[in-house]
Amino acid sequence: MAELMTLSVRPRALKGKGTSRRLLAKNLVPGIYYDQKGQNIPVQVEILPLTKLHNKLGSSRVFHLEMELDGKPASLPSLIWDMQYDPMKSTPIHVDFYGVDLDRQIKVDVRVVVEGKAKGLILGGQLEIFRETIEVICKPLDVPEKIVIDVTELEIGVNLHISEVQFPAGVRAVFEDNFAVVGVVAKEAEEEVVKGAEAATPAAKA
Numbered sequence: 766m767a768e769l770m771t772l773s774v775r776p777r778a779l780k781g782k783g784t785s786r787r788l789l790a791k792n793l794v795p796g797i798y799y800d801q802k803g804q805n806i807p808v809q810v811e812i813l814p815l816t817k818l819h820n821k822l823g824s825s826r827v828f829h830l831e832m833e834l835d836g837k838p839a840s841l842p843s844l845i846w847d848m849q850y851d852p853m854k855s856t857p858i859h860v861d862f863y864g865v866d867l868d869r870q871i872k873v874d875v876r877v878v879v880e881g882k883a884k885g886l887i888l889g890g891q892l893e894i895f896r897e898t899i900e901v902i903c904k905p906l907d908v909p910e911k912i913v914i915d916v917t918e919l920e921i922g923v924n925l926h927i928s929e930v931q932f933p934a935g936v937r938a939v940f941e942d943n944f945a946v947v948g949v950v951a952k953e954a955e956e957e958v959v960k961g962a963e964a965a966t967p968a969a970k971a
Contacts, residue, residue: 770828771840772818774798774862777807789858796860798830799846808832808862815857819845825873827905830862842867842905865905872939873908874898877946881917885949890921896946899927900939907935916947924948 777788777795785795788809798806822828822845830843846863850856865871876898883892899912914930924945927938 769842770818770822771831772810772814772828773831774808774810776833777809785858794857794860796862798832798841798843798862798864800841800864801866806832806834810860812857815860819848819857823876824848825875825908826910827865827867827908830864844871844873844905867905870902870904871908872900872902874900875909876911877914878911879914879916879947881915883916883919883949885919885921885923888921889952890949891952892916892919892947893950894947895924896927896944899930899946901932901936902939903936907933909933909936914947916949919947919949921949921951 774796777784788795792812793809794812794815796808796810798808800806818828824845824847827842827844829840831838831840833839834841841864843862843864845860847861848857849859851858877894877896879892879894883890886892901908901912909932912930912932914925916925919925925947926943926945927940928943930938930946932938
């Protein structure tokens with residue numbers, strides 16, 4: 766097992782918009798650490814290491830959150846549960862961390878990546894990815910970086926459903942309906958959908 770990445774945070778005593786603005790001006794991002802017992806701890810973290818870690822791990826991979834807890838240094842297995850961004854600068858303005866138990870299963874969304882060239886593309890079809898992510902359940906250290914789907918054998922009019930997707934050991938999908946994840950459609954059908962959408966859109970007034 767690869768060594769987990771770490772991120773250091775510090776407790777944050779004060780709350781409120783004014784405090785958040787002052788932290789952001791110092792390149793510090795306000796946040797909250799939530800544990801499984803319902804404890805919420807306000808924290809602050811440097812923006813650069815936070816951004817680097819999120820770019821590397823996303824919101825589904827575990828890392829060690831290092832902070833002082835009850836007066837003692839602690840290293841807490843955690844996820845970045847949510848990150849809010851400034852709409853103008855695209856920089857983080859708030860982050861939520863969630864502590865996990867490495868021995869208990871969690872539900873997370875994992876991104877879908879396709880590989881191979883579908884047979885249907887050679888015949889003029891178009892590959893459609895219906896789900897960008899798949900919700901899976903597994904132990905935190907078993908969460909895959911991505912779900913790779915080989916589309917080589919897909920022909921025109923054929924979809925690959927969630928029940929047919931292969932997952933790593935210890936990982937399974939969470940679903941009730943056997944939905945399509947990827948498929949190959951005829952370009953004519955795709956064009957009809959586009960034309961229908963355009964026809965349904967009211968023309969702009971001159």
